[in-house]
Amino acid sequence: MDLNTISEGNQVFFKKGDFLKAVQIRKNRTLYMDKKKFSLAGVLGHPYGTKFQVTEGRLVKMENWLKVTEAATTSDMITTDNRDLLDKDSNQKMTRDDIMDLKEKGASADNIIEQLVENSVTFKTKTEFSQEKYIKKKKKKHLAEYRIVRPTTRLICQMYFDTKPKSICCMRMDTLSQILSYANVMSGINVMLVETCQGLLLGAIIDRLAGSGQVVQFYSGQAPPRQALEYYSFAKDYMSNVFAVPLSLVSIIDKVKDEPDELPTGNRNETPKFDQATTNKDEAKLDLQESSDSAVSKSSLRQTQREKEKHQAIQLVKAKQMDTLIVACKYDPTPIVTSLLRYVAPSRPIVIYCQYQQPLVECYMQLRYQNLGVVNLKLSETWTRNYQVLPDRTHPVVSMSAASGFLLTGTTVIQ
Helix, strand or coil: CCCCECCCCCEEEEEECCEEEEEECCCCCEEEECCEEEECHHHCCCECCCEEEEECCEEEECCCCCCCCHHHHCCCCCCCCCCCCCCCHHHECCCHHHHHHHHHCCCCHHHHHHHHHHCECCCCCCCHHHHHHHHHHHHHHHCCEEEEECCCHHHHHHHHHHHCHHHHCCCCHHHHHHHHHHCCCCCCCEEEEEECCCCHHHHHHHHHHCCCCEEEEEECCCCCCCHHHHHCCCCHHHHCCEEEEEHHHHHHHHHCCCCCCCCCCCCCCCCCCCCCCCCHHHHHHHHHHHHHHHHHHHHHHHHHHHHHHHHHHHHHHHCCCECEEEEECCCCHHHHHHHHHHHECCCCEEEEEECCCHHHHHHHHHHHHCCCCEEEEEEEECCCCCEECCCCCCEECCCCCCCCCEEEEEEECCC
16 A cells, blocks of 8 residues: 555544645545535545535645745835725625635636626736735635645644634644754664643654654553544554553652552453253353453453553553653642653653743742752743745734743753
């Protein structure tokens, strides 16, 4: 199977401008987006990055869509402007009813945009830049175009931040990249992780380790948060080095034996004895009991495997050779950091992320004045600003995210 082409069962992103939607490709699946219903069968076999247009209920590949307009490449200074133009409804002769009539008659999106341009009173008096912007705006509204791209850490983070920012503790991509950089996450290292970001940070770490290295994820509750991992589609060898340990076991890590205790074995597969005069009703009950015993046996095997992996992870942490500690959760980080810090090897980085400043200030004071073996402590706020970069039109984007949490970083030393 070619990893660069779209195949059955792949997790992909439909991208339209800044809009992202995660979709699993199924040949017989029908998708409803932007008030349009279409089949996904037409995307199979095409390379990632291909752009499609909705035509008659199906996705059709767009040819030569990477076009650079004359207005975008000109280097001449534009001396005219739009200062004399007034934004009025009367500038457009076409009404909403006219546009709906065209759509009902089966007019293409290009035809509708052409009609809007011809019926615009002010279009010809606009500058070339404004004309290009006007057409782009109308295409975004009336033209159903989507580019299918492979899920990456940046796109997954962007999707969560745009739709459900609280589920990832309002972590922007620039913040996530700083965490990975400060923690020196690379192939071949051992990582201790505590996160409540839907598994986004875990997925980014696994992607960087590329199957070489180990991750021990501490969690609170019934199971570790790993919802974001479904978008990555990691291979089995990538996930074989990822372990999960409950936070409740941190206090007894040093007490765990080097060899696992012998697991009790039962006689679940033993055939039960019964009288020869057993009725058909009793036989039915027996079959039901055997089926139940088989299910219990499979559940027991899975539980045994989880216990073995948990013991392996505890032994890895107990060796005190972890290369980094990353904490990004909704809980108070101070008790978590102070209890796990002793398992990090000397001269290794630690990174703590929090959406709010005060918990990190308290953690900073605890680490600095309690002599816990951490130096070069630094508390910083992450901030970024996007820029539009176009000829003669380079400027900061008007709308932007104000903040994306705070980072506390440091380096461990021998006490």
